[in-house]
Structures are given as structure tokens and as C-alpha cells.
Amino acid sequence: MQFQPDLDSTSEVPLYRQLGGYVQRLIQSGELQAGDRLPPTRELAGQLGLNRTTVSAAYEWLEQEGLIQGAVGRGSFVLAQTPSAPRLPIQSYGIDWGRSLTPSMFVSSGSPAANVIDFSSSRPSEALFPLQEFRECCAEVLVDRRLQSLLQLGSPLGHLPLRRWLLERARQQGVAGENDDILITNGCQQAVDILRRALTQPGTRVAIEEPVYPGLRNLFIDAGAELIGVPVTGEGMDLYGLRRALEAGAKVVVVTPSFQNPTGATIPAAARSALAAMTRAAGAVVIENDIYSDLVYDGAPLPKLKSFDADVIMLGSFSKIAFPGVRVGWIIAPKPVIARAAELKQLTDLHTDQLSQAFLLHFAESGRLGRHEGTVIAAGREKLRAVEQACMRYLPECSYIVPGGGMNMWIDLPAGLDSGALRGLARQAGVDYLPGRYFSVSRSLDGGLRLSFAGLESAAIRRGIEILGEVIRNATTSRDEASRPTLAFV
Amino acid sequence: MQFQPDLDSTSEVPLYRQLGGYVQRLIQSGELQAGDRLPPTRELAGQLGLNRTTVSAAYEWLEQEGLIQGAVGRGSFVLAQTPSAPRLPIQSYGIDWGRSLTPSMFVSSGSPAANVIDFSSSRPSEALFPLQEFRECCAEVLVDRRLQSLLQLGSPLGHLPLRRWLLERARQQGVAGENDDILITNGCQQAVDILRRALTQPGTRVAIEEPVYPGLRNLFIDAGAELIGVPVTGEGMDLYGLRRALEAGAKVVVVTPSFQNPTGATIPAAARSALAAMTRAAGAVVIENDIYSDLVYDGAPLPKLKSFDADVIMLGSFSKIAFPGVRVGWIIAPKPVIARAAELKQLTDLHTDQLSQAFLLHFAESGRLGRHEGTVIAAGREKLRAVEQACMRYLPECSYIVPGGGMNMWIDLPAGLDSGALRGLARQAGVDYLPGRYFSVSRSLDGGLRLSFAGLESAAIRRGIEILGEVIRNATTSRDEASRPTLAFV
Numbered sequence: 020m021q022f023q024p025d026l027d028s029t030s031e032v033p034l035y036r037q038l039g040g041y042v043q044r045l046i047q048s049g050e051l052q053a054g055d056r057l058p059p060t061r062e063l064a065g066q067l068g069l070n071r072t073t074v075s076a077a078y079e080w081l082e083q084e085g086l087i088q089g090a091v092g093r094g095s096f097v098l099a100q101t102p103s104a105p106r107l108p109i110q111s112y113g114i115d116w117g118r119s120l121t122p123s124m125f126v127s128s129g130s131p132a133a134n135v136i137d138f139s140s141s142r143p144s145e146a147l148f149p150l151q152e153f154r155e156c157c158a159e160v161l162v163d164r165r166l167q168s169l170l171q172l173g174s175p176l177g178h179l180p181l182r183r184w185l186l187e188r189a190r191q192q193g194v195a196g197e198n199d200d201i202l203i204t205n206g207c208q209q210a211v212d213i214l215r216r217a218l219t220q221p222g223t224r225v226a227i228e229e230p231v232y233p234g235l236r237n238l239f240i241d242a243g244a245e246l247i248g249v250p251v252t253g254e255g256m257d258l259y260g261l262r263r264a265l266e267a268g269a270k271v272v273v274v275t276p277s278f279q280n281p282t283g284a285t286i287p288a289a290a291r292s293a294l295a296a297m298t299r300a301a302g303a304v305v306i307e308n309d310i311y312s313d314l315v316y317d318g319a320p321l322p323k324l325k326s327f328d329a330d331v332i333m334l335g336s337f338s339k340i341a342f343p344g345v346r347v348g349w350i351i352a353p354k355p356v357i358a359r360a361a362e363l364k365q366l367t368d369l370h371t372d373q374l375s376q377a378f379l380l381h382f383a384e385s386g387r388l389g390r391h392e393g394t395v396i397a398a399g400r401e402k403l404r405a406v407e408q409a410c411m412r413y414l415p416e417c418s419y420i421v422p423g424g425g426m427n428m429w430i431d432l433p434a435g436l437d438s439g440a441l442r443g444l445a446r447q448a449g450v451d452y453l454p455g456r457y458f459s460v461s462r463s464l465d466g467g468l469r470l471s472f473a474g475l476e477s478a479a480i481r482r483g484i485e486i487l488g489e490v491i492r493n494a495t496t497s498r499d500e501a502s503r504p505t506l507a508f509v
Numbered sequence: 510m511q512f513q514p515d516l517d518s519t520s521e522v523p524l525y526r527q528l529g530g531y532v533q534r535l536i537q538s539g540e541l542q543a544g545d546r547l548p549p550t551r552e553l554a555g556q557l558g559l560n561r562t563t564v565s566a567a568y569e570w571l572e573q574e575g576l577i578q579g580a581v582g583r584g585s586f587v588l589a590q591t592p593s594a595p596r597l598p599i600q601s602y603g604i605d606w607g608r609s610l611t612p613s614m615f616v617s618s619g620s621p622a623a624n625v626i627d628f629s630s631s632r633p634s635e636a637l638f639p640l641q642e643f644r645e646c647c648a649e650v651l652v653d654r655r656l657q658s659l660l661q662l663g664s665p666l667g668h669l670p671l672r673r674w675l676l677e678r679a680r681q682q683g684v685a686g687e688n689d690d691i692l693i694t695n696g697c698q699q700a701v702d703i704l705r706r707a708l709t710q711p712g713t714r715v716a717i718e719e720p721v722y723p724g725l726r727n728l729f730i731d732a733g734a735e736l737i738g739v740p741v742t743g744e745g746m747d748l749y750g751l752r753r754a755l756e757a758g759a760k761v762v763v764v765t766p767s768f769q770n771p772t773g774a775t776i777p778a779a780a781r782s783a784l785a786a787m788t789r790a791a792g793a794v795v796i797e798n799d800i801y802s803d804l805v806y807d808g809a810p811l812p813k814l815k816s817f818d819a820d821v822i823m824l825g826s827f828s829k830i831a832f833p834g835v836r837v838g839w840i841i842a843p844k845p846v847i848a849r850a851a852e853l854k855q856l857t858d859l860h861t862d863q864l865s866q867a868f869l870l871h872f873a874e875s876g877r878l879g880r881h882e883g884t885v886i887a888a889g890r891e892k893l894r895a896v897e898q899a900c901m902r903y904l905p906e907c908s909y910i911v912p913g914g915g916m917n918m919w920i921d922l923p924a925g926l927d928s929g930a931l932r933g934l935a936r937q938a939g940v941d942y943l944p945g946r947y948f949s950v951s952r953s954l955d956g957g958l959r960l961s962f963a964g965l966e967s968a969a970i971r972r973g974i975e976i977l978g979e980v981i982r983n984a985t986t987s988r989d990e991a992s993r994p995t996l997a998f999v
Contacts, residue, residue: 047845145657153660154651161644167635170643170832205695209858238856342660344863355537366728368699372862373834 020050022063033459034069035076039084042077046086046097053099057087072437072465076456079439136483138452141232141280141426141471142343147398149391153342156382160374169373175365176357177203177349178376184384185335189351194325194333200357202364203371205346207310207336211273212238213367214306214332214350217359218271219244226269226303228256230429230458230467232280235273235308248460253420255279255286258293265301272303276324278311278425281458281469285423288321295327305331310339310348313392314473316400317423325351332356337379339426340392345375399424405477406470406484413488416495426473431466433495438468441494450486510540512553523949524559525566529574532567536576536587543589547577562927562955566946569929626973628942631722631770631916631961632833637888639881643832646872650864659863665855666847667693667839668866674874675825679841684815684823690847692854693861695836697800697826701763702728703857704796704822704840707849708761709734716759716793718746720919720948720957722770725763725798738950743910745769745776748783755791762793766814768801768915771948771959775913778811785817795821800829800838803882804963806890807913815841822846827869829916830882835865889914895967896960896974903978906985916963921956923985928958931984940976 024041026034045051057063060078064071078095081087089095160166169178176182182201189195204210219225221243227236229248239246247269249260256274264272274294276286286294298305307324325331336348350360364370382388406428407421418431432438438454445451453471455464472480514531516524535541547553550568554561568585571577579585650656659668666672672691679685694700709715711733717726719738729736737759739750746764754762764784766776776784788795797814815821826838840850854860872878896918897911908921922928928944935941943961945954962970 140662142662145661148657148660150656150660154656157647157651161647166640166644167638168834170638170640170834171635172630172632172833205858205862208856212857234856234859241853241856343662344658344660346858346860346862363731366698366724366731367702367857368695368836369724370836372695372836372865374865374868375862378864 020045022058022067024067026067026069033076033456035073035080035456038067038069038074038077039080042081043084043086051097053097055097057095057097059094072439076439079442134449135446136450136475136479136486138450138470138472138475138483140474141469142474143339143341143395143426144398144474144476146476147391147395148342149387149394152387152391153378153382156385156387157378159385160377160381165377169377173370173373175202175361175370177201177371178373178380181347181376181380182349184380185349186351189333192323194323195351196329198329198353199351200354202350202352202357202360203376204348204350204364205368205371206338206343207308207334207348208234208238209346209367210334210336210348210350211235211306211308213360213363214271214356215239215242215244216363217356218304223271224264224267224269226261226264226272227460228274228279228282229460229462230281230455230464230469231460232275233457236458236460246460248462250462251279251282251284253284254290255284256294258290258297261294262297265297265303269301270303271306272298273306273308274324275308275311277309277321278314278422278427280311280425281427281429281453281471282420283422283425283428284420285321291322291324292327295324295331299328299330307331307333309333310336311425313340314396314399314426315424316396316403329353337383337388340395341379341382341388345379347371347375347379399426399473401477402472402475402480405480406472409481409484413485414491416491427469427471430468430470432468432491434466436491436494437465439465441468441490444494445487445490448486448490450483450490452487510535512548512557514557516557516559523566523946525563525570525946528557528559528564528567529570532571533574533576541587543587545587547585547587549584562929566929569933624939625936626940626965626969626976628940628960628962628965628973630964631959632964633829633831633885633916634888634964634966636966637881637885638832639877639884642877642881643868643872646875646877647868649875650867650871655867659867663860663863665692665851665860667691667861668863668870671837671866671870672839674870675839676841679823682813684813685841686819688819688843689841690844692840692842692847692850693866694838694840694854695858695861696828696833697798697824697838698724698728699836699857700824700826700838700840701725701796701798703850703853704761704846705729705732705734706853707846708794713761714754714757714759716751716754716762717950718764718769718772719950719952720771720945720954720959721950722765723947726948726950736950738952740952741769741772741774743774744780745772745774746784748780748787751784752787755787755793759791760793761796762788763796763798764814765798765801767799767811768804768912768917770801770915771917771919771943771961772910773912773915773918774910775811781812781814782817785814785821789818789820797821797823799823800826801915803830804886804889804916805914806886806893819843827873827878830885831869831872831878835869837861837865837869889916889963891967892962892965892970895970896962899971899974903975904981906981917959917961920958920960922958922981924956926981926984927955929955931958931980934984935977935980938976938980940973940980942977 024038026037028034060071060074064074078089082089086098087095088098181203186195186201204213215238223244224247225239225244226247226249228251230251236246247264247267249264250257255276276291278285305324309323312320323333325333330353332350332352334348334350410419414430416433419428422428439456442454453469455467458464458469514528516527518524550561550564554564568577568579572579576588577585578588671693676685676691694703705728713734714737715729715734716737716739718741720741726736737754737757739754740747745766766781768775795814799813802810813823815823820843822840822842824838824840900909906923909918912918929946932944943959945957948954948959
């Protein structure tokens with residue numbers, strides 16, 4: 020059959036995802052049947068006037084979704100589908116399936132393939148979880164006579180003792196003043212989503228870093244905000260780029276000053292001050308995503324943006340130190356912002372789970388969090404050293420900046436290599452990562468990739484980077500052929 | 510000073526809330542200062558051409574917000590405010606403060622006044638929480654070697670063993686088929702909010718019951734949906750009203766067939782079948798809010814709407830039986846709906862707290878939930894009998910239908926009495942409830958009120974209704990004066 024997708028190159032939605040959605044609908048509607056062969060990527064790219072990597076990315080996405088299966092040398096085939104409900108008319112109610120984002124796009128779901136060293140997931144190491152300490156902590160909370168009230172409905176603002184503890188800590192750090200208040204959320208993802216609802220409407224211009232954590236980008240895209248990607252340099256969000264974004268009308272700026280995901284980049288102190296002044300002068304609201312700043316392996320922590328401008332909205336979480344499965348994060352911001360955010364929090368889900376809030380508070384108050392943080396930082400320092408040594412040894416042709424903390428770093432491949440195309444080879448060779456395109460706002464980032472190292476042991480890090488180096492070396496030898504334009508081959 | 514609010518009687522936002530928001534802004538901007546006296550309600554009502562109860566409601570709201578304080582015979586005064594951040598320019602970014610809803614509007618925050626018998630909060634009785642059973646259950650989960658993976662990032666769809674258990678139960682009940690899937694949410698409030706995002710956009714017409722649970726109404730209002738209130742009769746959502754709503758273009762219907770909040774009304778089996786057929790023929794999506802149906806104190810459970818139409822989206826939760834502070838609910842729906850809902854869930858907050866999911870699953874699997882349900886139902890039956898007897902004895906002039914289960918019932922006051930105006934007197938006399946206006950969509954419900962009885966002991970129920978009866982009797986004697994029009998007295 021002839022593929023005739025209605026692609027919109029001006030859309031916020033990447034072309035490969037538009038194409039993937041089109042094929043998905045063909046499969047779901049039965050126009051493509053199990054066993055049907057999809058056109059070769061080169062052929063379809065030529066036919067549609069697309070870059071071949073765009074088609075490959077669409078096919079990769081369809082494969083992740085379980086809709087097709089690729090076999091080397093034989094092309095890609097449609098898999099048998101579980102029949103979907105025949106009548107449900109939701110397509111007419113504003114679900115733009117083409118715009119739909121899939122879970123697998125930003126958090127790898129399920130476990131990685133066996134024997135693959137997995138750099139694709141930005142999460143703390145499970146092996147470091149202090150299970151016995153956590154069990155003791157929970158037992159102490161559960162035995163408390165206040166358990167009864169924890170199990171009853173709570174406040175949208177969060178568990179009061181936890182709010183007091185966090186606010187007091189922020190005051191001691193000089194980042195919360197008398198005009199600030201705090202709202203507890205289900206982790207930082209919900210904090211950003213609630214602020215998105217409070218501060219933007221469809222068409223509001225929002226400046227975010229590029230490359231950026233996809234979960235952050237996607238929640239704005241899904242809600243119809245207009246994203247402006249500000250390039251990230253070795254010193255974090257580029258201030259010239261930010262100035263242009265503000266001149267272009269950005270009203271909200273979301274920035275991760277320390278150990279940004281995916282680059283690991285950190286904004287130096289002087290630039291933080293300049294960033295705060297610039298956004299203040301432009302009348303834009305700054306959301307400071309402060310979830311990695313405690314993970315300093317090297318050097319001292321830097322002053323937070325909020326210490327330069329009290330109106331900055333700051334997001335925090337224990338998830339990068341402690342337990343991401345326990346969903347607790349927070350927003351510290353001027354009272355009117357918290358008042359509106361609390362309304363939205365209540366509309367969204369009434370309040371955050373009270374038991375988890377009480378567990379984490381007690382984990383922190385009892386000194387266990389501090390001890391665990393020491394363990395995580397010591398381990399992170401060792402991992403980072405392994406990353407640094409392995410990159411120097413095995414990735415001599417790549418560009419990268421080793422971060423001073425956090426969980427992620429960015430690698431730029433030798434010119435002409437495509438991190439998306441390379442991923443299949445890397446997985447076959449036993450290593451996985453997330454290709455640059457996952458983190459793109461509007462620029463092509465196919466030449467880069469994210470290595471998330473925090474969840475791995477040092478030995479695995481070294482071996483993984485060694486394998487990656489071999490894959491890259493092999494690919495470099497066929498680089499000229501791989502990078503040849505494909506449009507002429509239709 | 511002269512009050513000149515810009516009120517819009519065609520707005521979704523009740524007039525009293527618009528007026529309250531106006532005065533709030535005067536206070537926050539400093540135009541009204543601490544100690545300033547507000548105009549008497551009668552005077553302001555005349556000046557603005559409003560019903561006096563509207564102004565009273567606005568003042569009551571301001572008092573709840575801690576912005577003003579009323580003193581009997583001396584009027585209402587502005588309280589000293591904590592200064593708010595001076596510059597924050599968020600007002601220009603689409604926050605419509607006039608439309609803002611406040612937390613106190615739908616879940617009573619904080620504890621009620623001492624010595625007041627509180628019928629205002631729809632929640633289970635804390636006294637029934639089986640704390641020791643819950644502690645044992647948690648201990649068994651925490652000691653399990655799978656704790657490590659519970660503390661790691663999870664799936665947006667929810668904890669797999671819990672999903673399997675719930676889906677299997679739904680299959681056994683004949684309400685989930687092969688085409689259905691399940692998504693775990695942070696309680697039912699989030700389930701509705703996610704479906705609102707999936708199924709509506711600003712202007713989409715949504716049919717909901719009237720009176721309705723405010724948290725449900727407000728999340729649609731806040732998102733710009735156009736609500737059509739369908740009257741609730743003694744037999745639940747009125748089918749003639751529903752037909753008119755569908756003819757008026759309602760695309761989504763949210764209905765609580767069993768023990769609806771706030772009325773306690775239940776739709777009979779035959780009407781359920783008719784409702785399913787009618788919505789199906791109209792091509793509208795039905796969201797069946799099934800959170801009270803297990804609380805049957807009297808008679809047998811009725812077939813769920815979803816058993817009449819597989820495309821119905823069904824919402825469930827343990828919160829009405831077990832622990833509302835542990836935020837776990839779910840959506841059972843055809844797979845394409847769950848797929849989109851899971852995307853939105855991930856954008857919203859990645860996934861629901863894993864520890865709480867594991868606790869509740871084990872609580873259910875180990876048989877503890879079933880035992881506790883038996884306790885709750887036996888207690889509910891006794892409470893309902895207390896309600897029934899006390900209403901018959903102490904509220905002879907009121908109209909009501911005693912429900913067969915659930916947590917709430919609706920009382921219509923004798924003609925001419927206003928439940929909002931009466932509330933202050935009731936509180937002074939030692940009993941509290943939520944006035945009808947809290948549950949309004951577009952009609953005036955000032956003549957009714959909600960009694961939430963599930964959280965109280967039988968003795969308190971009897972005494973509370975006795976007090977309420979006295980308050981009503983006293984008010985009835987001055988009814989003629991109270992209901993006289995006030996506009997002529999300016």
C-alpha cells in the first residue's frame with residue numbers, strides 16, 4: 020500500500036513521531052495486517068522526502084510499541100495485534116493520537132535486555148538502597164499513634180511536619196524567605212506539571228534547555244505550550260540563547276542549574292546571578308529544577324538561583340538520593356504561587372500519599388537520609404572516576420565534558436555518526452544508552468547521546484564504555500557510506 | 510470604599526465566589542487594610558443587585574480563607590495579612606484568579622471546631638481503621654525481598670501484581686473483558702482528572718449530576734469544560750435530564766450509579782441499562798464512578814453500568830472502605846483509553862507511589878480487606894439506622910430519602926430556609942454540614958444540604974440530627990422575615 024501521512028514539519032511533534040503515529044493508526048484500523056511488510060526505510064524516506072534516520076526512528080518507535088518487528092536483512096513486519104475496542108468514539112473528543120507521546124519515550128519501561136550494560140536509565144543504584152535502615156524507619160512510623168491520622172484524608176499542601184522540616188532546611192540554606200511557602204507533590208514530575216497548569220496556557224512560550232529531559236519537554240508539548248530550546252553548553256543553559264528566548268517572548272524559564280539531565284552541565288555561580296537578573300528584568304518566571312544539586316562528587320555546591328531572586332520557584336525531591344519509587348517531591352515558592360498550586364494539586368489528586376511523606380520525613384529527621392547521602396556521594400564519586408577514565412581510554416574520538424556530580428553525562432559522537440542508528444549495534448554488542456533525539460526540542464541531536472551512569476557499578480561502567488568505544492570505532496570505518504544522502508536512491 | 514466587582518452571571522463560577530475573589534484581591538493589593546469594615550451584607554446586596562445570601566456566602570468564604578472575621582452585630586472586618594511577594598508577575602500568565610477555586614471549597618481542611626458534630630466531611634470513620642492489621646500487613650511487605658524494586662522507579666500503569674489482582678477481580682465480576690486494561694492512579698480524583706485531560710478540551714460539554722461532588726465539578730470547570738448539570742432524583746441521575754444533556758451535545762457523562770455523593774441516590778438496574786443504551790446511541794463516553802458500590806448496607810449490589818456496555822470507563826478505589834490517606838485508585842477501560850491515560854499519567858507524575866500500592870495489594874490479598882469491609886458495612890448499617898430514626902424523629906419538616914449504603918445523604922429544608930445562612934447557626938448550636946450550594950452546577954441548591962454520616966458514631970449522629978432539628982425549627986419560626994426580599998431596603 021501507499022503511505023500518505025499528513026506530516027507537519029512546523030509541528031512541535033517530531034516528524035518521526037508523526038510518521039510512527041500514522042503507521043500505528045494504519046495498524047489499529049486494520050489497513051495494515053499482521054505479517055504485512057513495511058517499506059524499507061530508504062525507500063519510504065525517498066518517497067516522503069524525509070531523512071532516512073527519521074523513518075528509522077519511526078520504525079524503532081513502532082517496534083518499542085510492540086506493533087512491528089524488524090529482522091536484519093528482511094525488513095520490518097507488522098505484528099499480530101490484540102483487537103482494540105471497536106466503537107469507542109474518543110478520537111472525536113480531542114485526543115490527538117498523532118500528538119500522543121508514549122511512555123517508552125522517556126522512561127524505559129520494563130527491564131533491559133539480559134546481559135546489556137544499561138546506560139539508558141537515569142536512576143539511582145538499587146544496590147545502594149539502605150533496605151534495613153528503611154525498614155526500621157517505616158516500623159518506627161507505623162508504630163506511632165499518629166498512624167490513624169496519616170491514613171485519613173490529608174491536606175492538599177502536604178503533611179505538615181514534612182512541610183515544616185523542608186521549609187526550615189530551605190531557610191537555613193538561605194533559599195526560602197518569609198514570603199515563601201511549600202507544597203508537597205508526587206515527585207518533581209508532578210511539581211512541573213502543576214506549575215505548567217498554573218503558569219501557562221496553550222501558546223505560552225516556555226524556554227527550556229536543549230538537550231532536555233523528555234518528561235519535562237513532553238508535559239509542556241502535550242499541553243500546547245510553545246517551547247523554545249535554549250542550548251546547553253559546558254556551563255549549562257547558554258545565556259545568549261536565553262536572552263534570545265526572552266526576546267522571543269518566553270514567559271516561563273525551566274532550568275536545571277546543577278548537573279542537568281541529560282548533559283550533566285552545571286551553571287557557574289556568576290552565570291547564575293546573571294541568569295536571575297536577566298529573567299527578572301524580562302519579567303519571566305523561573306522554575307529552578309534543583310533535584311540533582313546535592314549529588315556533588317567534586318567541588319562545593321553552588322548558590323541556588325533562588326538565592327539571587329526570591330521570586331524563583333524551586334523544585335526539590337529525595338528521589339535522586341533516596342527512593343524514586345516513593346513519590347514525594349516539593350515546590351518552594353512565593354505564597355501566591357503555592358496557593359494556586361495547592362488548588363491545582365487538590366483538583367489533580369487531593370493530596371500526596373501521607374504514609375510515604377511520613378516515611379521520608381522520618382528517614383530524614385532520624386539522620387538516616389544524611390548517612391545514606393554520604394554513601395551515595397562516595398559511590399557516585401567512584402563511578403564518576405570510572406566514567407572519566409573509561410571515556411579517556413575508550414572514546415578518544417568523542418567529545419564530552421565530565422560533570423562534577425549528578426547521574427548523567429553527554430557524549431558527542433565523531434562527526435557523521437548517528438546515535439539512533441548506532442543504538443541497535445550497541446545493544447547487540449551489549450551496551451545501551453539513550454540517543455540524542457530523545458532530548459531534542461527543535462535541533463537535531465542525532466550526533467549525541469546520554470550516558471546515565473549512577474545506576475551502574477564501576478566495573479560495568481568501564482566495560483560498557485569499552486564496548487561503546489568498539490561500536491563507535493567500527494561505525495567510524497563505515498562512516499562515509501552511512502552518512503551518504505539517501506534521497507537520490509529512490 | 511465603593512465595591513465595583515465585575516461580576517459575570519453567565520460564568521461557570523458562582524457569583525458569590527466571583528465576589529469573594531474580588532474582595533480577596535482588594536485585600537491582597539492593600540486597597541482594603543486590616544481593621545477595615547466590610548459593608549453589611551444587606552447593603553452590599555442592594556448596591557450590587559445581588560441576593561443577600563450571595564453576599565453572605567462570599568463573606569463566609571472570605572472568613573474561611575482567613576481574610577476577614579465576622580462579629581455578631583458588628584459586621585465583618587479585614588484581618589491582618591501576611592505580606593505576599595510584591596513583584597511576581599504570574600497574573601499575566603493566564604492564572605485567572607477570579608476563577609480560582611480554593612481548597613476549602615471542597616474538602617474541609619484542618620479539624621472542625623471543638624464540640625461540633627461534623628457531618629460536613631465525606632470520609633470513613635478513623636475509629637474503624639484496623640491499625641494493627643495494617644501494621645502487620647506493612648511489616649510483611651517491608652520484609653519481602655522485593656522491597657528493593659518497589660523503591661525503584663516503576664511503571665506509569667502501576668504495580669503489576671496489583672493491576673493483575675484488580676483486573677482479575679473485575680473479570681470475575683463480569684465487568685472487565687479481554688479488551689480492557691487497568692491504570693493505577695492516586696485515588697479517584699486523579700483518575701477523573703486524567704480522563705478529563707484525555708477526553709475533553711476547553712468547551713467540551715460534559716454531563717454531570719447535580720448536586721455533585723465539588724471536587725469532580727471543579728476539575729472540569731478549572732480546565733474550561735462546559736458542564737451540563739443533570740438533576741439527581743431519588744433514583745439517581747435523571748434519564749430525561751440526561752437525554753436533554755446528550756441532545757445539547759454532551760460528549761462525556763460522569764455518573765456515580767451507586768450511593769452518589771452528595772445525595773446517596775442509587776440508579777435502579779433497569780435505569781442503568783437504559784442509561785447505557787442512551788449514551789451509547791448518542792456516542793458519548795461514560796465514566797462510571799464506582800467508588801461507593803461496595804458499601805451496601807441494605808439490599809444487594811446492582812449490576813455496574815460497564816456490564817451493560819463494555820466501552821464504559823470504570824473508576825475504583827479502596828479509599829471508601831480502607832484508608833483515604835493512602836492514595837490509590839484505578840481506571841478500568843478499553844485498552845486504547847488506558848494507553849492514552851497512561852501517557853498522561855506519566856506526564857503528570859510518572860507513576861503512583863509503589864509502596865502504597867504494594868501495601869494495599871497485600872492488605873487485599875491477605876484477606877484483611879475483606880474482613881475490614883465486613884466491619885465497615887456492619888458499622889455503616891448501624892449508622893444508617895441511626896440516621897433514619899433520627900431524621901424521622903427530629904426532621905419532620907424536611908424531605909429526604911434514606912440511602913441503602915454509602916456515606917452521604919441529602920436533606921431538603923422546609924421551604925424558604927437557606928442551608929448556607931443556617932450553617933452559622935448550626936455551628937453555634939454544635940453541628941456542621943455542607944450547604945447545598947457547594948454541590949451546585951447551575952441550579953440553586955440553597956434549600957438542601959449534605960449530611961455525611963460515615964465518619965461519625967451512631968450516638969453522635971442521633972445527637973447531631975437532634976440539634977439540627979432544633980436549629981431548623983427555630984429558623985422556621987422566623988422564616989417569613991428571613992425570606993423577605995432585601996433589594997428594597999437599600
